[in-house]
Every structure is written in C-alpha cells, then in structure tokens.
Amino acid sequence: MSARPAKEPVAVPADIQARLERAGLRRTLATRAVLGLFLANPQGTLSHAQALVSLTARGLDINRVTLYRLLDRLAACGVLQRHADDGARTWRYGLADHEQGLAPRFECDACHRQFRLTEASEPTRAVATDLFRTLARLGHQGQRVDLSIHGTCASCVPQEPAA
Numbered sequence: 001m002s003a004r005p006a007k008e009p010v011a012v013p014a015d016i017q018a019r020l021e022r023a024g025l026r027r028t029l030a031t032r033a034v035l036g037l038f039l040a041n042p043q044g045t046l047s048h049a050q051a052l053v054s055l056t057a058r059g060l061d062i063n064r065v066t067l068y069r070l071l072d073r074l075a076a077c078g079v080l081q082r083h084a085d086d087g088a089r090t091w092r093y094g095l096a097d098h099e100q101g102l103a104p105r106f107e108c109d110a111c112h113r114q115f116r117l118t119e120a121s122e123p124t125r126a127v128a129t130d131l132f133r134t135l136a137r138l139g140h141q142g143q144r145v146d147l148s149i150h151g152t153c154a155s156c157v158p159q160e161p162a163a
C-alpha cells in the first residue's frame, strides 16, 4: 500500500539521488540515461566506449566528451566507482557499493534534508558487527544497520553572534 506510482522509467535510489544533489548534478536526460544503464545492471561495469554504444542504441544523442565528463562527475560524487582496466588501458565504471553493513543517516528536523554519513568510525562499525553477530546467533541474517540521527543541520543552526 505504500508503493508510490513510478513517475520515471528508472527509479533512482534515494541515496544516489542525495549524492547527485550534494554534488550539484542536475538530473538531465543524459544523467538519467547514464544512471539507467548502470541501475539496469547493478553488478555490471561499463567502459566509456560501451556506455556510449548502449546510450546511442537507446536513442540518446550524447557526444563522447560530454559522456566522459558525466561519468567522471558521477564517480567523483561517489555514485559510480571507477576501476582501471589494465588490459585495455581504460577505465571501467560501475555502481558504487552502497550496501555497507552500516548506513548512518542524519536528518535535519528543521528542513528535513537527509545527510548520509559515509565515514563511520571504527567503534561505530564494531557496534554494527556486534548486532549482526547477535542476530546470527538467533539464526537471522542481518545485512544492514540503518542508523538514523535527528537534529539541526549546519544551514539551520542559528548563527552565533560574532565574538
């Protein structure tokens, strides 16, 4: 009952959407088409040339330089991962692995923006590991700890008067 009607052919996961927004990447037709390629095959990787062929086959008119820049920007903001393909001396791109054991998020109660904390400290990770062990002892398979922190984000915190 909670399913929302899909407005777009490719549903962009919320964490990817958040990364795009933080990086200031506009969701152009090209961006969505490129994301669609990777989301359609989440485990796969593509070279620039392969991505270009697939996009062209789908009817997208994108030039190779634009595609290079777009792939690099998606890699820079952590949506894609870039691997060196030694044999071909080129880069391969794939969806970055966001399914970590721990996914801490911070939500601002004032503006309701969500921030994903990508770097969890060692003790925090240890807590997640401990929880998974507890679950495993009970025969459950834990995959992800969703840690949600609420508060006021940097933009919403009232400015302190200059000292």
Ligand SMILES: [Zn+2]
Residues within 6 Å of the ligand: 108, 109, 110, 111, 112, 113, 152, 153, 154, 155, 156
């Ligand atoms: Zn805020």
